[in-house]
Amino acid sequence: MKISEAIRSRRSVRKYEERPVEREKIEQLLRAAMQAPSAGNQQAWEFLVVENKEMLQKLAKAHPYALPMAKAALGILVLSKEAALKYPAYWQQDLAAATQNLLLEAVELGLGAVWMGVAPEEERMQFIKDLFQLPQGVTPFAMLAVGYSPDNQFVDRFDATRIHYEQY
DSSP states (O other), X not given: OOHHHHHHHOXXXXXXXXXXXXXXXXXXXXXXXXXXXXXXXXXXXXXXXXXXXHHHHHHTTSSTTOGGGGGOSEEEEEEEEGGGOXXXXXXXXXXXXXXXXXXXXXXXXXXXXXXXXXXXXXXXXXXXXXHHTOXXXXXXXXXXXXXXXXXXXXXXXXXXXXXXXXXX
């Protein structure tokens, strides 16, 4: 699939089949994430892969929009490692780029995924820090529910009224 096809096909998928995601595909997702650009090439990301159903159920309680995690084959937590930050003001941009790469790779691999925001909401961040006993200096940014989707329908979101040339 061309990248442009993956971009147009990407959807926030919240329903999954009862089927595990193969280790090779998980690695491909993470490889794609790590190809993202980052400020000064700081690559301050870390990833925590969660396949344990009990932990996925707990993650589904992280916030009101986290319910898809309960039915996902796996969850991926996107984390920032403070020690790797050369340009601290840009860590969220870096991790957002990594997250988007992961979502596009999911489409390429025939998987569905949904990005559920964590940072900058302190309560959500603390919930994940406590649940996984994250070490000092590791900050949760986002979590993704991933799995095989029974349905992924294309929806054209193009809106020409949101485009401005030369001036607003």
